Amino acid sequence: MLNSALQSLVLCWNITIRNWVVYKKDLIANISPTVADPALILVSLGLGLGSFLTDVEGMGYMQFLAPGLTVATALFTSFFESSYGFYVRMSYENVYKAMLTTPIGVKEVVMGEMLWIGLKGGIMAIGVAVVLALFGLMVNPWLIPLIGIVGGLVALPCGAMGLLATALVNNINQFQTVYSFIIAPLYFLSGIFFPIDQMHTAVRVLAEFFPLIHGVRLAQAIFWERDIIGAFLYSGSILIVQSLILCVWSYYQIRKKLVT
Template identity: 35%
Template sequence: MPDGNFRLPRFSSRCLPVWQRNAQVWIKLSGPSLVGNFGEPLFYLLALGYGLGSFIGEVDGLPYIVFLATGIVCSSAMNTATFECLYSAYTRMKVQETWAAMMAAPLNLDDIVLGEVLWAGTKSLISATAILLVASLLGLVHGWQAVGVLPVAFLLGCCFGAMALVVTAISPSYDFFLYYFTLVITPMFLLSGVFFPLDSVPEMVQVGVQLLPLYHIVEVVRPLMTGRPLEGVFGHLLVPLLYGLAAIWLALGLLRRRLLI
């Protein structure tokens, strides 16, 4: 029997109230959230950038703290979106039943999934804005073309938000998320060129990392922040875009199977 749950998503502007609801909750609780958005990257940059950087010197022709700042914009945005669509989305689905309340109104799962994904993109955008501000105050950003990082961070957030929703859709509990963090997010975080250039790892690993979205985002964000020429932007952005679209389709199918029974 063909599974009708995996039919293509049907998107509309009905996703906006879902996004708006999440945004309003965030505004209410934005104090601790913003401290995290500014504080964590700041301490990373100070400790690793200056501390470790004084031993390392230059990496890839850049002072280590600059190299690191360009990577941390990406990894923080990834973590923000991932957390949002794992723990927070799971809470809205299972604990608070926010989604059930929405589905009794004229909203369906298609709207909810798209709203959540756009919200994850927005949270990544907020995170990237905070780090760009910190980095530019520390004098680590080269020129106004760095603003181009913001739409890229939004795309990154949507991509990782959608991927996290796939995990949420099949998760029996919060504990299950550790698998995804340990087996997917952490290796990507460590190997995608955030802390050191990709060419310092074995070729097999390089090929694997290039199949994953974070590396390609870093490859676009680094030249945007350092004023270097952009190369192969289209190809690099295509990877997270495809991951994001495929993950939206898969997450929606799995959620329909889980919730519309």
């Protein structure tokens, strides 16, 4: 049984390596939007609105924006990888159909993809954090490795949401609806651009179910060096529970498409 589990883990890792090999072929093209977009948003909003919003929770607006933009990278990286990316590999390239003719099963496919998504989300979050730290927006740059953990914790539930979408859509264009009604609200209502405490009670309660808001709180604690342990105990625990629930749910849903 132990040998079977180890073999399964090796197969999962091979899928992750396969995705990395494909990804690195156009590495600069793939990573440039991930790093450039948060920096451009920070400059445009931070310098523009920053001249008017000089005190947001006791800090400048650019400093307030930085943590949320970092973990938003993990949101978009994971969602697009497990939605559009997974769908293309499944429906157009027939990658998984080929994999399933080998000892790789559906469990290894899903676990391997989620491992890739978690690692990718963490690494991308670190990359953005490094850029923002160069702007002087992080109190203690030595804490940047912790951002990688937060990126991975955010990427897993958000990636599972993308996988659920892949299991439910009938064609690739329907991902636009998922983005408009699920991903966009997560992005705009998770405390990235303004303190969520100022929103209506119903919005605040709803936002507590968003994985991203807990990632934002963790990133804020790290960037501002405020109660990091407490943030991990609360928001980190919630992200782990959300990851388990959503990953298991997405596995059973996507399995129906992969085995038919």
